[in-house]
Amino acid sequence: MIGFFTVVLLISSPEIVRSIDFSGLSNLKEKELRSVMLLKSPGIFSKSKFDERILEGDVDAVRAVFVKNGYLSPNITYKYRANSSGLVDIDIFIEEGERTFVKNVDFSGDTFFNEKYLIDIIKTRKGEPFDPFLLEKDYSELIYIYDQNGYHDITVTSKIDVLEERANIVYNIKEGNKIFVSNVYIEGERTIRQDRLKIAIGLKEGSVLTNDKLYDSKKRLNELDLFSRIRITETDSSIYRNLLYKLEPKEPLALRLRVGYSALDRTKLTFMISRKNFLNSLRSIGLLGRIGLRELGLEVNYRDPITFGRWVSNSWGVKFGYKREIGYDIGRFGAYTMLVPRPFYLRYDLERVSLYNVEISDLEEESLDWLQRISVSLMIDRRDDPVKVREGYSIFNSMEFQDIVFGASGSFLKNDFRLSKFVGMGNSTIAFRTNIGIILPFNKETSIPIYNRFFLGGGATLRGYAENRAGPEDENENPLGGERYFLTSCELRIPLFSSFYGAIFTDIGSITEDFNSREFDMLGCGGIGIRFYTPIGPLRLDYARNFEGKSLWHFAIGEAF
Numbered sequence: 001m002i003g004f005f006t007v008v009l010l011i012s013s014p015e016i017v018r019s020i021d022f023s024g025l026s027n028l029k030e031k032e033l034r035s036v037m038l039l040k041s042p043g044i045f046s047k048s049k050f051d052e053r054i055l056e057g058d059v060d061a062v063r064a065v066f067v068k069n070g071y072l073s074p075n076i077t078y079k080y081r082a083n084s085s086g087l088v089d090i091d092i093f094i095e096e097g098e099r100t101f102v103k104n105v106d107f108s109g110d111t112f113f114n115e116k117y118l119i120d121i122i123k124t125r126k127g128e129p130f131d132p133f134l135l136e137k138d139y140s141e142l143i144y145i146y147d148q149n150g151y152h153d154i155t156v157t158s159k160i161d162v163l164e165e166r167a168n169i170v171y172n173i174k175e176g177n178k179i180f181v182s183n184v185y186i187e188g189e190r191t192i193r194q195d196r197l198k199i200a201i202g203l204k205e206g207s208v209l210t211n212d213k214l215y216d217s218k219k220r221l222n223e224l225d226l227f228s229r230i231r232i233t234e235t236d237s238s239i240y241r242n243l244l245y246k247l248e249p250k251e252p253l254a255l256r257l258r259v260g261y262s263a264l265d266r267t268k269l270t271f272m273i274s275r276k277n278f279l280n281s282l283r284s285i286g287l288l289g290r291i292g293l294r295e296l297g298l299e300v301n302y303r304d305p306i307t308f309g310r311w312v313s314n315s316w317g318v319k320f321g322y323k324r325e326i327g328y329d330i331g332r333f334g335a336y337t338m339l340v341p342r343p344f345y346l347r348y349d350l351e352r353v354s355l356y357n358v359e360i361s362d363l364e365e366e367s368l369d370w371l372q373r374i375s376v377s378l379m380i381d382r383r384d385d386p387v388k389v390r391e392g393y394s395i396f397n398s399m400e401f402q403d404i405v406f407g408a409s410g411s412f413l414k415n416d417f418r419l420s421k422f423v424g425m426g427n428s429t430i431a432f433r434t435n436i437g438i439i440l441p442f443n444k445e446t447s448i449p450i451y452n453r454f455f456l457g458g459g460a461t462l463r464g465y466a467e468n469r470a471g472p473e474d475e476n477e478n479p480l481g482g483e484r485y486f487l488t489s490c491e492l493r494i495p496l497f498s499s500f501y502g503a504i505f506t507d508i509g510s511i512t513e514d515f516n517s518r519e520f521d522m523l524g525c526g527g528i529g530i531r532f533y534t535p536i537g538p539l540r541l542d543y544a545r546n547f548e549g550k551s552l553w554h555f556a557i558g559e560a561f
Contacts, residue, residue, distance in 0.1 A: 017041065017048040018087035024094035028069060036061040039090070050088040055080065059092065070099045070129025072162070100130040103166035109173040112149065121145055122171075130167040132160075142173065150208035152179035152241075179209045182240035189227070189247040191280050199306050200224060200282060201245065209241055220311060226250055226276050252276045258536065261557050263459055264326070264467035268292035282306065290321070297321030313340040326468055327478030328363070329356040330451055345377040353451065360450065361474045369449065375400040383422065387537055389559075390429055393421045402452065412448060413440040420561050431491045433561045439483040441515060453481030456511045456523070459554035460561070461487055463507055464525025464546025471511035471523075482511035489561065493531070503529040503542070505560075523547065531559075 020041050022030055034040070037058040039048045059076055066074040075095035082088045105126055107115050122138040124131070139156045146154040153176035161168045181203050186194065201217050203209070214232055221230050229248040234241045258270045274286035283304045290297040301317035320333040334351030355367045376399050383392035396418045403411040416437040423430045437454045456462050457470035457479075464470075472480040487509035494502045508524035527544030537558045545551040 015050040015082050015086045015088050017050050018089055020090045020092070022092050022094060024096065026096060027099075028065065028096075033062050033065055036065055050080075050082070052080075055090065062092065062094075064133075066094075066096060068131045068133055070101060070131065071096045072100050072130070072132070073097045098165045100162055100165045100167050102126050102128055102130050102169065104168045106168075106170045107173060108170055109175065112146065112151065112175060118142065118171075124169060130162075130169075135169075138171065142171065146173075146175060147210050148212065150178040150180070150210060151175050152209050152211070153177070177239045180240050181205055181207050181209050181243060182236075182238075183242045185235075185242060185244045187244060187246045189249055191249070192226075192277060193281055196282050196306055199309060199311060202311060203243060209243075221245075221247070224276070224282060224305060225254075226252070226282070250276070259557070261555065262467070263554060263556070265295060266293045268295060294324040295321065297323075307339065313342075314338065315340075325451070327360040327474075327476070328358045328450065330354070331356065343378055343380050345375075345379065347373075347375045347377070349373040349375075353449070355450075359476060360478045360480070361476060363450065371402060373400055373402045388533055389422045389431070390424045391422055393419070395419055411442045412446055412452075413442070414438075414452065415440075416454075418561075427495045429493045431489075431493060431559075431561065433487070433489045435485070435487040435509075437485045439515060441483075448483055450481060453483065454485040454511060455479060455481045456485055456487065456509050459540070459542065459556040461507065462509050462523055462525060462546070463505070463527055463542050463544035463554055463560065464550065464552060465523070466552060470509070472513040480513055482513045483515040485509065485511040491560070496530075499533045501531040501533070501538075503531060505529065505542070505544075507544070 017039050018041075020034070020037070020039065022033060025033075038054050039050065039058055040046065042048070055078065059078055063074055063076050066076075074097055076092065078090060078092045080088055080090045102124060103126070105119060105122070105124060107118055110118060121141050123134045123141070124138055135158055139158075142156045143154050155174045155176075157172045159170045159172060183205060184198060184201060184203055186197060189197070198204075200220050202220060203213055203217055207213070218230055218232060221227060226249060227247045228250050229246075231246040233244045233246070235244050236242055252275060254272075254274050254276065256272045256274075260268045260270065262268075269291045270289070271291075272286055272288045274284055276284045278285050281304075283302070286301050286303070288299040288301065297319065298321070299317055299319035301315055303313060303315040305311065305313045307314045315338045316336070317338075318335045320331075322329070322331045331354040332351055334349055336347060336349045338345060338347040340346070350372050351370070353369045353371060355363070358365050358367075378395065378397045380395040381392075383389045383394055396416075398414075398416045400414040401411070402414060414437075416435070418433065418435045420431065420433045422432075439448055439453070441448065455468040455471070457465035458467035462470045468479040468481070471482055471485075474480055487507065489505060489507045491503055491505035494504075496502050505528070506524065506526040508522065510520055510522055512519060523546070525544045525546040527542055529540060529542035531538040531540050540554075540556050540559065542554045542556075542560075543551065544554065
């Protein structure tokens with residue numbers, strides 16, 4: 001019986017690719033061809049299971065590479081052979097044929113732009129290899145610039161003549177007429193005041209109609225979180241267009257729950273109860289709470305997306321909270337107001353801050369400060385997905401002027417800059433970040449409160465250190481934080497199977513306790529991790545080892561950046 005199963009196992013064992021060889025190449029490099037193939041030569045950690053259907057797809061992908069480089073009629077064939085051990089050797093034979101170059105690029109039907117400007121817009125260039133795949137990109141670029149100027153019905157086609165490996169390209173442009181908005185009609189929503197809803201829509205009678213304006217209009221309505229479905233229809237074909245907005249309203253009362261976890265805060269529940277479209281005016285009121293083993297907080301807020309008749313949000317709120325930090329407990333009570341002319345956020349806070357159970361040396365056992373803070377933040381998010389990022393970038397910068405009204409002395413300026421960049425490579429993603437923070441005291445006597453300093457260490461910063469433990473500490477090993485810091489990270493996120501991803505990362509940073517100090521200790525770590533993507537975000541488990549030889553595990557919900 002054992003022998004029978006052994007024979008069956010040998011017969012059913014998969015064939016594995018041992019080698020892939022190319023012949024007939026002259027101008028293109030093997031590396032470029034191999035990069036588009038699913039079947040790979042064996043590597044240190046990977047092997048390709050052979051399947052002839054996959055090989056046929058790989059040959060088509062290789063053929064497309066030649067076409068993109070001007071070889072319009074390549075002849076590509078293949079053969080393969082498997083030995084008795086199930087190892088497969090693949091040979092790909094290539095006859096490139098003649099290479100076609102772009103001889104001339106012309107335009108017809110263009111009146112609004114001059115030809116020189118259009119040539120600079122498109123990707124196809126005179127004298128370069130002819131790539132037919134670029135034509136669609138050229139159409140998109142031409143349509144975009146015309147639409148930006150109100151030629152909403154623009155169409156672009158091309159005529160291509162190839163003679164003796166020289167391509168003559170003529171882009172045929174049908175500009176049509178410049179299109180304007182005639183009237184804006186709303187269907188399906190009658191409870192909201194129409195004058196305020198039209199401000200949110202943003203398209204006024206007589207304004208030039210473009211696809212970008214339609215997209216922004218729909219984006220604004222989505223931000224209100226009042227509608228389950230939004231459809232926009234152009235109801236006629238004249239140069240003055242009527243726009244019909246079909247809106248399906250949501251329930252105005254919403255309850256949202258979110259569970260988070262970090263090594264310092266442990267499990268934390270966040271909830272929000274909100275009443276949207278308060279008084280049928282797009283305004284909202286909400287109650288936000290945070291409940292955890294080390295934290296308790298509550299906030300009541302009011303938000304109006306329209307300020308002085310413009311699409312500029314303003315909000316007001318009152319909040320209080322209590323949290324156990326490392327070496328002290330902190331209580332906060334205050335009020336704030338915020339104005340949001342996006343992408344900027346302007347905010348004013350007046351806050352009462354109390355410290356209790358202080359264990360940090362050089363600090364009083366209890367203290368009470370009244371402080372006011374004026375902050376200006378810039379937030380730009382160009383990521384393709386807020387949860388499972390593949391491409392894009394995000395920029396955040398917060399500049400705060402803080403004045404301690406009563407209690408500790410002095411005022412200071414605090415700036416925190418964060419840049420994240422994401423680059424897709426096949427099915428994997430390389431993520432980069434750079435964070436820089438600085439606190440600038442206005443005089444030498446200024447003492448920066450412990451709760452306003454920067455901290456490094458933990459699952460979201462330097463993963464080779466415990467939470468807030470990278471950097472200066474007092475004699476009781478309580479973290480003191482710093483007045484300036486630097487952090488950079490690189491992370492490769494690799495798909496494994498189903499919703500599981502692996503990660504390889506490195507974090508490097510430095511934090512200095514005193515702004516005037518010349519000390520600069522470089523800290524860092526490297527590690528690996530695994531992610532499981534869920535509807536609430538990725539569950540993340542990271543193992544990191546720091547430059548000092550110590551290692552840590554971190555579990556959290558959400559990516560480090």
